[in-house]
Amino acid sequence: MNIAVILAGGTGSRMQSKTPKQFIKINGKPIISYTLMAFEQAELIDEIVIVCLDDYKEHIKTIISDFKISKFNSLISNGNTRQQSVFNAISHIKNYAKDDDIVLIHDGVRAMIMPDMIDKCVIETKKYKAVTLAQKTKNTMIIAKNGQISKYLDRDFIYNVQTPQSFKFDIIYNSHINAINSGNTDITDDTQIVMPYYNNIHIIENDLPNLKLTTKEDIMLFEYYLKSV
Ligand SMILES: Nc1ccn([C@@H]2O[C@H](COP(=O)(O)OP(=O)(O)OP(=O)(O)O)[C@@H](O)[C@H]2O)c(=O)n1
Numbered sequence: 001m002n003i004a005v006i007l008a009g010g011t012g013s014r015m016q017s018k019t020p021k022q023f024i025k026i027n028g029k030p031i032i033s034y035t036l037m038a039f040e041q042a043e044l045i046d047e048i049v050i051v052c053l054d055d056y057k058e059h060i061k062t063i064i065s066d067f068k069i070s071k072f073n074s075l076i077s078n079g080n081t082r083q084q085s086v087f088n089a090i091s092h093i094k095n096y097a098k099d100d101d102i103v104l105i106h107d108g109v110r111a112m113i114m115p116d117m118i119d120k121c122v123i124e125t126k127k128y129k130a131v132t133l134a135q136k137t138k139n140t141m142i143i144a145k146n147g148q149i150s151k152y153l154d155r156d157f158i159y160n161v162q163t164p165q166s167f168k169f170d171i172i173y174n175s176h177i178n179a180i181n182s183g184n185t186d187i188t189d190d191t192q193i194v195m196p197y198y199n200n201i202h203i204i205e206n207d208l209p210n211l212k213l214t215t216k217e218d219i220m221l222f223e224y225y226l227k228s229v
């Protein structure tokens with residue numbers, strides 16, 4: 001079974017909006033609906049688990065119904081951090097998943113994700129057990145200290161990490177237990193959680209737009225993107 005965990009449990013503080021960013025409407029549709037539709041359309045996804053703020057659970061149920069998200073399976077309460085939100089979801093999934101099942105974790109606010117890329121994550125996880133989408137940097141990369149360049153980095157080794165991040169269930173679950181036992185509760189990325197437990201994470205290069213909508217400027221970029229597709 002291939003299970004998608006869609007994270008919609010953050011408050012979006014950097015967006016500085018009253019409404020949590022995943023529920024902001026763009027072209028009349030909430031941001032989270034674009035993400036859910038991509039996972040609904042991905043051929044290899046069997047079910048969708050959504051992590052949501054308690055105050056928005058009724059709201060997301062309406063979105064699930066309005067956008068006919070037939071793969072929706074469960075709604076899970078968020079944690080205080082992204083890491084805790086993911087753990088809440090995988091603790092629920094543990095009740096029925098097998099070790100060999102695949103769990104994809106996706107930021108609900110990466111709303112440009114394409115169904116084909118989601119399916120590619122599933123296919124590659126069967127081969128590599130742990131994968132993430134990532135985009136190779138297209139820029140000259142530097143380290144700067146006190147406003148001055150101190151070092152140039154080899155761009156061939158620099159990537160922006162994206163989601164989905166996809167894992168065999170036993171790997172993601174045991175990695176989270178390991179992280180908690182090491183005292184970590186606020187790691188913002190699941191590959192960082194998995195690395196100490198399973199350091200063989202495969203990168204799927206993605207050059208398609210997959211912006212994490214984080215600040216107000218990103219909303220304008222998303223509006224522009226929607227006009228062009
Ligand atoms: N406790 C949390 C924190 C984040 N997320 C989700 O994780 C994704 C990526 O996180 P980020 O962009 O950092 O979202 P926020 O935490 O909401 O934003 P900010 O850091 O600006 O407050 C988002 O879809 C967000 O809803 C979550 O489910 N639970």
Ligand SMILES: C[C@](O)(CO)[C@H](O)COP(=O)(O)O
Pocket residue numbers: 082107161162163188189190212214
């Ligand atoms: C997993 C992730 O999308 C990696 O880019 C993560 O959500 C990033 O969180 P950030 O704290 O907003 O960089």
